Amino acid sequence: MxxxxxxxxxxxxxxxxxxxxxxxxxxxxxxxxxxxxxxxxxxxxxxxxxxxxxxxxxxxxxxxxxxxxxxxxxxxxxxxxxxxxxxxxxxxxxxxxxxxxxxxxxxxxxxxxxxxxxxxxxxxxxxxxxxxxxxxxxxxxxxxxxxxTPFFKKEGGGVKISVKIAGIHWHYGTRSHAPELTAGYYNTRYRDGYLSIAQMLARHGAVFNFTCIEMRDHEQPRDALCAPEKLVKQLAFATASAQVPLAGENALPRYDEYAHEQILQASSLDVDGSPVDREMCAFTYLRMNPSLFHPENWRQFVGFVKKMNEGKGARWCWEEVEREADQFVLVTQPFIQEAAVALMH
Incomplete structure (x- = not known):
């Protein structure tokens, strides 16, 4: 029994x-x-x-x-x-x-x-x-x-940790990469100083956050051998190899369409034909100030956000993007004026 x-x-x-x-x-x-x-x-x-x-x-x-x-x-x-x-x-x-x-x-x-x-x-x-x-x-x-549910889904429901890495792009074209070395990034012509950082962040589930995403090589002083685009490409490869998420932000306040297009290209990690088939996990747009809310700047920003939201591989109809941006600017105009005034005080 x-x-x-x-x-x-x-x-x-x-x-x-x-x-x-x-x-x-x-x-x-x-x-x-x-x-x-x-x-x-x-x-x-x-x-x-x-x-x-x-x-x-x-x-x-x-x-x-x-x-x-x-x-x-x-x-x-x-x-x-x-x-x-x-x-x-x-x-x-x-x-x-x-x-x-x-x-x-x-x-x-x-x-x-x-x-x-x-x-x-x-x-x-x-x-x-x-x-x-x-x-x-x-x-x-x-x-x-x-x-x-946030708790059980693959990405989890906790707060992600993001670590900001400096975009030291000046003298990147030299043999020594001196500004990077003095800042603590042991990155030279013969050593990838960002791969080890990416691997460390991957072990802890952190996001690799990088700046100078909006910059182009030819916009920088020639004698300083700046190469922000090449630096971003290096980061794209390093983070892909370490399988760590890459986020970005612009280093300087830029509100022009030329800078926006560079951000769109860099955020898709399609840099100079790079075969990295993924996108940045996040982008921080710097900075919110009265200039952002200037009517033309705000119109371009609205269009930029729409393109960023649609992501890699999207085919945009420029006329449609501009039409939607104009409509949104019209609807939000009272709030934008209020925000611009508030930021000036």
Whole structure:
């Protein structure tokens, strides 16, 4: 004979009063599950001065004493229930009232006051007080699929870390790359100083953020042997090799269409025929000031944003882009004037 012993609310004396509701596993919406006592209070004296573990122990001892004459021959195995439906798990997929349906991901059950108290204590012990306020809030609902939620999707739901790398493009065409060396970038004609940085950032899941994206080689002083386009190309290869996301930003405030076109080309990582088949993961446009909100600058900026949004490989109808930009400028004109005035004060 195999005997199943299930430790439930009824068996530990739960009657639904006093501390009762807070003994139940609870989801983030306040829905309680009464199949099993929350492990957050296992050792706390919440049952008239006794803990659930003490009650479980008494129940098991009583079972042993009452059936000891059958143990070992008639009763040869005792299966002890460890959770909902006797299983060692949280009640994350309750079917009652249609709360969960196969194959939904379920929901975390860590929001009763005892579980939250345990979380807070663990966060304090780790010196991370900010971790102790609540459980996950971006893990979706019972019937979501994993990729529907920030918490479970491939990219994750946390805040990304981005590390800014200087765009030291002057004297890039020299043998020594002196300005890069003095800044700490060991990049020379014979050594890729950015690959090791990209590899380090890849290990930590960080984004490689690079500047001078809007610059062209021929715009720079000839005697300084500047090569911002070649530098961006080097970065495109380095980050592709390290499989780290590359983000960019412009180094100087530029509002002209010529600079915008260079940013579009660089952000697609299609630099001088580079075979890198991907795009920058983000771009920061510098800087917001009254000049940006000049009517012509704002019109060009609107068109630029539309093209950036459509991404690599998009085929733009210039007339359509300009028409949409003009319409948007007209609609937003009162707000733009207000923003320009505010920035001047």
């Amino acid at each position: 195999v005997v199943f012993v299930q430790n439930s609310f009824a068996q530990v004396g739960y009657r639904g009063d006093g501390e009762g509701p807070d003994l139940a596993y609870t989801d983030q919406w306040g829905r309680r599950n009464h199949e099993y006592v929350s492990l957050g209070c296992d050792t706390l004296p919440v049952l008239k001065g006794r803990s659930p573990v003490q009650c479980y122990a008494d129940f098991m001892r009583a079972f042993r004493d009452n059936f000891k004459h059958l143990l070992g021959h008639t009763i040869v195995e005792i299966q002890v229930g460890m959770g909902p439906a006797g299983e060692l798990r949280y009640p994350s997929y309750p079917e009652a009232n249609g709360t969960w349906k196969f194959p939904g991901i379920g929901a975390f059950q860590c929001y009763d006051k005892y579980m939250l108290s345990s979380l807070k204590a663990a966060a304090e012990a780790a010196g991370k007080l900010e971790w102790g306020s609540t459980g996950p809030t971006d893990a979706g609902h019972y019937n979501n699929w994993p990729e529907d």
